[in-house]
């Protein structure tokens with residue numbers, strides 16, 4: 001029997017404590033760093049990560065959690081399942097990056113949300129022609145690298161069921177789980193290879209099993225783990241579940257021959273469920289008591305109580321984070337702007353690892369051995385509970401008094417807006433941001449360090465805005481934007497100005513590929529001390545006769561991309577943020593802005609993983625959008641923007657938002673969304689993205705025309721808007737100009 005470990009985490013961040021990997025990968029793409037130098041940066045990051053985890057006291061360390069871009073893409077590579085169109089690319093690394101980002105000739109894989117997080121994975125494409133084959137080089141190399149450093153390494157791979165459930169069937173494939181029997185032998189071979197290379201444990205991630213699953217899907221999971229646990233030479237199997245409750249899948253998995261199971265104990269109900277599954281008494285339970293995806297300091301007493309209650313149900317017990325630490329920043333060290341008491345309430349990655357080891361020590365040596373750590377945690381908790389910023393009587397009174405979310409019927413609004421806006425048919429516009437150039441970011445960095453003052457910063461941003469307005473007029477767009485140069489990020493920018501939020505200075509978390517965010521921390525009640533965007537929009541509008549769209553981020557998205565309170569319901573925070581946004585829309589209108597866009601790209605993301613919870617979520621999500629947008633007059637046009645997801649499940653909610661115009665990602669998913677919208681009677685303005693902004697490729701006029709023709713089959717010209725898929729902040733200036741010219745030309749020709 002394998003040696004049980006006592007303290008671990010399910011995965012770690014990989015972008016680097018100072019985004020070293022981001023910088024190296026981007027330099028490689030730019031041609032200023034070669035593959036060997038990139039590999040050396042990666043190796044150093046892995047080594048540092050492992051050494052820190054070992055030094056902190058973990059006795060089992062996840063490996064193969066490194067990735068140059070995405071771990072689902074890595075899994076596709078491991079199973080020989082990259083699409084045909086990249087196979088011709090000679091260099092392995094370039095083939096990999098082409099699948100991730102596309103290039104001049106090859107379209108990338110689709111990208112979508114990793115469950116309900118702000119991490120995005122690449123969706124593997126599986127066609128009838130896909131012939132799976134095992135390529136274990138990456139996981140083996142990381143295992144060997146770690147073992148050479150005496151790290152107690154536990155390789156981690158995405159499991160077969162989750163892999164197939166997250167993939168997309170192309171070219172008329174049957175349901176992908178039908179392909180399970182093709183990949184199970186490869187996983188079996190992998191297990192033997194890992195055992196031969198010295199792995200005692202392997203972690204197989206199956207987070208897809210915490211969502212609603214059909215009986216036949218659960219049967220597939222049973223078949224998979226019966227099969228894999230029957231492999232004769234293999235490491236002990238830790239099946240990792242996280243982000244939710246396994247529900248009906250729990251007893252089924254427990255009945256297979258796996259040795260270990262990780263349970264996300266931050267999810268209500270999971271503790272109780274473990275107790276009623278007798279088969280767990282022979283398993284190693286990896287107890288996810290330290291929240292791996294939020295930043296609050298753990299209530300150690302409560303965690304110890306949870307662990308104690310599991311003692312009787314589990315065979316053996318290890319303490320762990322609830323999920324990979326991919327979703328939290330590296331460390332609180334260096335966050336000099338976050339001061340006590342707030343600071344004492346927090347735990348980032350390194351601090352969470354320390355909590356895991358404290359709890360494991362308590363289990364092993366008794367709570368007395370960690371009494372000072374327990375005292376500190378109690379004091380922090382108490383100071384948080386009693387902080388006045390957590391309760392703002394004025395905001396609560398305003399919400400309790402009730403906010404009307406009624407608007408005049410859409411048709412009447414449409415007429416009023418047509419008069420005021422006087423737009424051509426097939427109006428062209430963009431989603432808000434223009435390229436965030438190094439020049440813009442350096443100006444912001446200079447402001448931070450005091451090299452330039454606020455006046456100089458404002459004048460530099462105004463000159464960026466003037467350039468973007470001039471560019472749009474030159475290209476001939478109909479509805480202009482100011483370009484968002486002043487925003488470090490569409491969520492952080494607002495959080496920095498709202499009371500109740502704190503921002504980090506180095507709390508980077510990977511969002512996709514090399515792109516990172518610093519999620520703000522929502523700790524208290526929210527209010528808006530003063531207008532947040534009005535000066536910029538007003539300035540842009542002063543430069544042109546064409547309408548400039550005001551640009552705001554909606555309450556659901558602000559919440560989804562922040563670390564949220566765990567002491568109050570999300571719905572309550574959403575309503576508070578919504579009031580702040582509502583006040584901003586009214587101020588924009590008063591400043592002469594005729595169109596206001598309230599972005600909700602994360603509307604789908606917060607959808608609960610279990611359908612029993614979705615109605616309640618959609619109710620408060622839609623209501624908070626309507627609180628935000630219903631304060632303006634009929635002739636002020638409200639836009640919204642949605643991206644990064646499959647919209648099928650929230651299609652009714654999109655109708656309920658009642659936005660005059662909805663721009664929605666469609667380029668990577670080929671306009672399917674329009675048919676979905678038609679099927680529920682959507683009859684407002686819609687701008688299905690006509691080209692994919694996530695790739696540096698410039699779309700041709702023909703291509704865009706074809707997209708628009710496809711859209712016109714589903715939507716009458718009077719309702720159709722012409723725009724890219726999403727904001728342009730990640731693109732280069734030259735490609736943006738060429739792409740938008742082609743877009744405007746395609747629209748003009750169709751008119």
Ligand SMILES: Nc1nc2c(c(=O)[nH]1)N[C@@H](CNc1ccc(C(=O)N[C@@H](CCC(=O)N[C@@H](CCC(=O)N[C@@H](CCC(=O)O)C(=O)O)C(=O)O)C(=O)O)cc1)CN2
Pocket residue numbers: 118436437438440441442444445487488489490491492511512514515516517518561644729730
């Ligand atoms: N929060 C959030 N989540 C989201 C999205 C989003 O826009 N925001 N979009 C979707 C996709 N995700 C994305 C996430 C990040 C980025 C992105 O562009 N991130 C930037 C960082 C943006 C930022 O915070 N910029 C800061 C800091 C920039 C910086 O690195 N400055 C340098 C100095 C300047 C330089 O060297 O360039 C420094 O401080 O060291 C600023 O502009 O002020 C990046 O990774 O490069 C894009 C899409 C879904 N989730």
Ligand SMILES: [Zn+2]
Pocket residue numbers: 431601641642643644725726727
């Ligand atoms: Zn978008």
